[in-house]
Amino acid sequence: MYEKYMVLKxxxxxxxxxxxxxxxxxxxxxxxxxxxxxxLVEDIQVKFNGRLFPKESLTFSVEGGTFSxxxxxxxxxxxxEFGEKATVFVPLAGxxxxxxxxxxxTVAIRVSYMGGARPFTVAIDGVSPMGG
Amino acid sequence: xxxxxxxxxxxxxxxxxTGRKTLxxxxxxxxxxVGSPGVELIPEQMxxxxxxxxxxxxxxxxxxxxxxxxxxxxxxxxxxxxxxxxDRFLTLKEQVGQMVRDxxxxxxxxxxxxxxxxxxxxxxxxxxxxxxxxxxxxxGLEIHAPMTLRSRWTTEYMEMVRKSxxxxxxxVVDFGIFQLRPPRRAxxxxxxxxxxxxxxxxxxxxxxxxxxVAEMMAEIARMGGGDVERGVAMGLARSxxxxxxxxxxxxxxxxxxxxxxxxxxxxxxxxxxxYETPIRVLKEIGYDGWISSEYEGQRLYAGAEEADExxxxxxxxxxxxxxIGE
Numbered sequence: 001m002y003e004k005y006m007v008l009k010x011x012x013x014x015x016x017x018x019x020x021x022x023x024x025x026x027x028x029x030x031x032x033x034x035x036x037x038x039x040l041v042e043d044i045q046v047k048f049n050g051r052l053f054p055k056e057s058l059t060f061s062v063e064g065g066t067f068s069x070x071x072x073x074x075x076x077x078x079x080x081e082f083g084e085k086a087t088v089f090v091p092l093a094g095x096x097x098x099x100x101x102x103x104x105x106t107v108a109i110r111v112s113y114m115g116g117a118r119p120f121t122v123a124i125d126g127v128s129p130m131g132g
Numbered sequence: 133x134x135x136x137x138x139x140x141x142x143x144x145x146x147x148x149x150t151g152r153k154t155l156x157x158x159x160x161x162x163x164x165x166v167g168s169p170g171v172e173l174i175p176e177q178m179x180x181x182x183x184x185x186x187x188x189x190x191x192x193x194x195x196x197x198x199x200x201x202x203x204x205x206x207x208x209x210x211x212x213x214x215x216x217x218x219d220r221f222l223t224l225k226e227q228v229g230q231m232v233r234d235x236x237x238x239x240x241x242x243x244x245x246x247x248x249x250x251x252x253x254x255x256x257x258x259x260x261x262x263x264x265x266x267x268x269x270x271x272g273l274e275i276h277a278p279m280t281l282r283s284r285w286t287t288e289y290m291e292m293v294r295k296s297x298x299x300x301x302x303x304v305v306d307f308g309i310f311q312l313r314p315p316r317r318a319x320x321x322x323x324x325x326x327x328x329x330x331x332x333x334x335x336x337x338x339x340x341x342x343x344x345v346a347e348m349m350a351e352i353a354r355m356g357g358g359d360v361e362r363g364v365a366m367g368l369a370r371s372x373x374x375x376x377x378x379x380x381x382x383x384x385x386x387x388x389x390x391x392x393x394x395x396x397x398x399x400x401x402x403x404x405x406x407y408e409t410p411i412r413v414l415k416e417i418g419y420d421g422w423i424s425s426e427y428e429g430q431r432l433y434a435g436a437e438e439a440d441e442x443x444x445x446x447x448x449x450x451x452x453x454x455x456i457g458e
C-alpha cells in the first residue's frame with residue numbers, strides 16, 4: 001500500500017517564484033497505518049538523481065502549517081494524519097530541469113512499540129518538469 | 133446473550149488512505165453491505181474531527197451516524213507513544229496521561245472498551261484504574277502474537293488485575309494467536325515465485341502442529357528449498373500459537389476480541405486462522421462481547437491488483453454469523 005501510494009508521480013512539481021525555479025515539492029502520505037504527532041517524524045530524505053537533500057534542508061507542510069525539522073522535533077500537538085498529503089519542499093536551485101529524473105524519498109516514523117524508526121523508501125522514475 | 137459482531141475500521145485502511153472512502157461512507161458500508169451492528173475505531177487512523185480532542189460538533193456528527201446507520205461503538209484502539217520525544221522515554225506519569233486522554237475520548241465517542249497495545253506496561257494500566265472506573269470505560273490489554281495467552285507478560289498483567297479487584301482492566305484477544313497456516317494467497321504467491329509445493333506443504337504441516345520457525349528452516353534446507361520458501365517461513369516467525377482453551381483461564385476478563393483475518397475465500401472460510409474452535413470456546417464460557425473483524429490481507433497484494441476490503445469483511449461476517457449461530 002505504501003509502496004504504491006506514499007508518493008504519486010503527479011505529486012512532484014517544480015516551484016517557480018518570479019520566473020525562477022527555486023526547487024520542487026513532493027506530496028507524501030505517511031507510510032504507517034495511523035497518523036502521528038510531528039515529533040515522531042524521525043527523518044525524511046529526498047534524493048534527486050542521487051543528490052541527497054537531508055531533512056535539515058527541507059520544509060514540511062501539513063494542515064497545521066509549514067515547519068522545519070528542528071521545529072517538528074518538539075511538536076506534539078500538530079499531527080500528520082493517516083492519508084493526509086504532507087508537502088515537502090526541496091531546494092533544488094532552478095527547479096526540475098528538462099528531461100526525465102529519478103526522485104527517491106525516505107520517511108522514517110518513530111514507532112514506540114517497534115523500539116524506533118524504520119526508514120521506508122520509495123523511488124519514482126520519469127519525473128519531468130511538466131509534472132508527472 | 134450471545135456473541136456480537138463488529139468491524140474494526142483497521143480493515144478499511146486502504147480505502148481511507150487513498151481517499152476513496154470517507155469515515156461516514158465506511159460506517160454506511162459496515163451497516164448496509166456487511167450488516168454489522170458494531171463499529172471499532174482507531175481514532176488516530178480515522179479521526180472523528182480531530183484527535184485527541186474533537187469538537188462537540190464532530191462528536192455529535194459521529195453519534196448522528198451511529199443513530200442513522202443503526203451502529204454501536206464497540207472498542208476504541210489506543211496507542212501510547214512512549215517514544216514521543218527523540219531523546220527520552222515518557223515517564224509513567226506521562227504514559228498514564230496518554231491513557232486517560234484516550235479513556236476520555238472513548239467516553240465521549242460512546243466506546244465502552246479501549247484496546248491497550250500489548251507492549252504497554254501493567255503499571256500504566258494499574259495507575260489508570262481509577263480514571264477508567266470514573267469514566268466507566270474498560271481497558272483491555274491486547275493479546276497479539278507473538279505474545280500468547282500464557283506468556284509471562286500476560287500472566288503478570290493478569291495477576292495485577294486480579295489483585296486490584298478492578299472490573300475495568302482485562303484483555304482483548306486477537307485471533308491471530310490462533311493461526312494454523314499461512315494465508316492461501318501467500319502460498320500462491322510463493323508458488324508463482326518458484327517455491328516447491330512439497331516444501332510449502334511441509335511448512336503448513338509444521339505450523340499446524342505449532343513447531344518453531346527454526347525447525348521449519350532446517351526442514352527447508354534439508355528439502356532443498358531457497359529464499360522463497362524461507363520467506364514463507366519467516367512470515368510465520370511471529371505467529372506464536374495459543375490454545376483456544378487457554379481463554380477459559382480469563383473468562384470474566386475477556387472484554388473484546390479482534391477477529392484478525394488475512395483472507396476469506398469464495399466460500400467464506402478463513403484460509404489460515406482457526407475460527408471454529410475459539411468461537412466454540414467463547415460460547416462455552418458465556419462470552420457475550422463483540423468480535424470485530426480485523427482484515428489485514430492488504431499486504432498480500434502487490435502490483436495493480438488490490439484487496440477488496442469491504443467484500444472481505446462481508447465474507448468474514450457470513451462466517452461469523454454461521455459460527456455464532458445467528
